[in-house]
Amino acid sequence: MTIVLARNSPTEVVASTVGPLGELLGEARVLPFAQLAAFVAEREGRPEAERWVWSDSSRWYGDLLSAGVRVRRCHDLRLSHAILRNSTLTAHTAFARSEPTDWSLPAEPLSAHVVPAHSTLFDLGETMASGRGAANEDSVAEYRRQLMALSEVPDAGRLRLLLAAESVGALIAAEMRHAGLPWRTDVHDAILTEELGPRVPYGTRPARLEELAGRIRDILGDQSVNPDSPQNVLKALNRAGLMITSTNRWELAEQSHPVIAPLLEYKKRARLLTANGWTWMDQWIVNERLHPDYVPGGAATGRWATSGGGALQLPRQVRAAVTADPGWKLVVADAAQLEPRILAALSADTAMAAAGRGTDMYAGIVASGVVESRDHAKVAMLGAMYGATTGESGRLMPKLTRAYPRAIRLVEQAARAGERGELVTTWLGRSSPAPGEEWREAQRRASQPGANAAEESRARSRAREWGRFTRNFVVQGSAAEWALCWMGEIRNSLHAIQQRSSTPPARRAAASGAVFESIPHLVFFLHDEIIVHTPEEHADEVAAAVTEAAAFAGRLLFGDFPVDFPLGIAVVDRYADAK
Structure with missing residues (x-):
């Protein structure tokens, strides 16, 4: 009803x-x-x-x-x-x-x-x-x-x-x-203290950051440098002879200068303070639980986003704080090479599916003789899905195209559709947004009689850029659909496990609320990774259910097409121990 x-x-x-x-x-x-x-x-x-x-x-x-x-x-x-x-x-x-x-x-x-x-x-x-x-x-x-x-x-x-x-x-x-995601604030505080120094009032730079700031100023010979101001740092670096255009860490890492190492270290630790420091902990951890605001379908592809709490960006530095309650375990699972496997199924490319059957897909591509190393296989596949046509990806693309013509044809067709301003659609039916007004205006100007070379170049660049978006949209969006089906089946299976159980757990997870305090339940999701918080006695059964749910999601979407969706899975006390 x-x-x-x-x-x-x-x-x-x-x-x-x-x-x-x-x-x-x-x-x-x-x-x-x-x-x-x-x-x-x-x-x-x-x-x-x-x-x-x-x-x-x-x-x-x-x-x-x-x-x-x-x-x-x-x-x-x-x-x-x-x-x-x-x-x-x-x-x-x-x-x-x-x-x-x-x-x-x-x-x-x-x-x-x-x-x-x-x-x-x-x-x-x-x-x-x-x-x-x-x-x-x-x-x-x-x-x-x-x-x-x-x-x-x-x-x-x-x-x-x-x-x-x-x-x-x-x-x-x-x-x-x-x-909520089980969280130990004492562990989190210890991590922050080790990385940053003892807690200080909001707006005050912790001791470890202050020390790095002093080193940066001494090396540059400028006591006015503020490491928290990208513009200030950029000007100081330019004065020191580093003619760079930004302070992003990739551009900094390419430079050879004594200030680079402490500056990169400062940026890393300052990011921890800003994104997951004490203020974040005070705001988002309630009763030893992280309660983020997930936004299903928050991205154009159907991927989730968050409107607060940053659960989709938990750095490895703080994952030790994600700890199961006493008598409980975390079942952590992630889908291996999800997007390449989705691409194989979308395109019905049996050769690509076979490369990943029962094994790491990138290793399978190497074993098939397509490329020389796993790194090459990964670079080539990511280039195919994200539109990287230069460098190592560009060199390897012809080999990938010969080995997996159906898969490469699918993403190429999606790219060409995007370049024409057309919509593309995922396996289940979510469609990409249309390009914006600036894109359409650039194409209109380039198509007018007397358009100059700059206008034509700008239009081609915008078209290729949107083509890269649609190229990946069909794969990433379909992968998001698989993940939803996976989680939906996990949710059903967890409920069934509890229904079959005749004994209450040895310890209740009271902070999870009345509905979930005695049953296995999902507590975390990140694109192709989930965490289930479960009573210890159900952990093995939960791990088996999570694995079967992945296979079920594959059958639900792609029927009997022979593509595997293997998982990396671990039963642990702390999230940090799963990797």
Whole structure:
């Protein structure tokens, strides 16, 4: 059964039961927000899973979790709207051709700072009634329009799978934010103290950074140098005879001067202070848990982003702080060479798929005699997917093209489409954005009679740049779809493990909240890597389930095409020990 939830007022929710075409089945039920959790819990307790339809999982689901309620399925209207609105598969439909509405606006970030994963249903009412957080159009009507658009797409199975995967991803994102990533603040503080020196008041440079700053000034013979100011440093380096144009670490690393080593060291440690220092720890770690704001579909390719907390950029320096609770373990898994394997499946290139069967794909490419070393295989493959045509990548491309013509043809066709300003589409149906106005203006100017050489060069450069984007879009976007299906199946498997278990864990993870304190649950996701926090007694079963979920995701997307999706997997106490 499908139930659409929508706000009725700042303190009320309307629950509408709808049929397969979005038609209302009976009278809608009006509930006070305070009764919503009990209503959802009662429905979730039935054997047949409900499908909840709501405007935005990030706005609705967190409060249900705080009330101890987990849902099995949902349809996220805002995320689905974005896909259906922009996909080439729906471009002919009235839905895609209609004027933009409030549903076309991205959701606002949840918060500028972390909110412990235990807000209230009253907060939900306030949020849903304000600004863009509210579904200013009727949710039932929007759901009906989306179903109509799907009905007008021939063979819409892949697109339906994408909407389901995107929606379950939104549930997982809310669950990971709620449960949080296990974190030891004492370990984090020790790491910071070792790297930076003892903690100092905000705005004060720690001792280790102050020491490096002094060395930099002494070497340059200029006590006015401020290592935190790129412009100031650049001018000082130029005065010292280093005629560089920026202070990025790649350009600095190419220079030979005594100041380079301490300057690079300063930048590395200063980055740690800024991105994951004490202020970050105070803001984002609550009850020994990191609660970041994940943004499913935050990138054009469908990859996730974060609006706060920086979970997608946890440096190796602080990963020792990610530590399982006593009596629990972390199951850490990452998909090996995911994008090349996705490319093999997308293009039905059986030779490339065979190179990775049962082995490291880059090693398999070497064993096939295509290139001389694993490094060459990796450089060549990344060049093919990201459009690097010069240097080592350019030299190796002909060999890769001869060995894997189907795969290379697919990315080349995607690149040429982008150069023409056309859209490209992932395996399940997410389409790339159109190039912007500056791109179109550059092409228009170059096509005019009397266009000069500079205008023509600029247009070609912009075209190639956009072609590199679309070349990678089809691969990266399809890899993101595989990852969503992988996580969705992991989520199902973890629930099944708990259902089969007849004994409670030896130790509860109370800081993960009532829903997750005694069951294995996902706590981290980074493109092709996940972490599950699990009671120790379930660790081996969880690891097996994570592995099988990867194979399941491959079959779900690509049927019986013979491509493997092997994992690197480890059962550890600390994230840092998994690599």
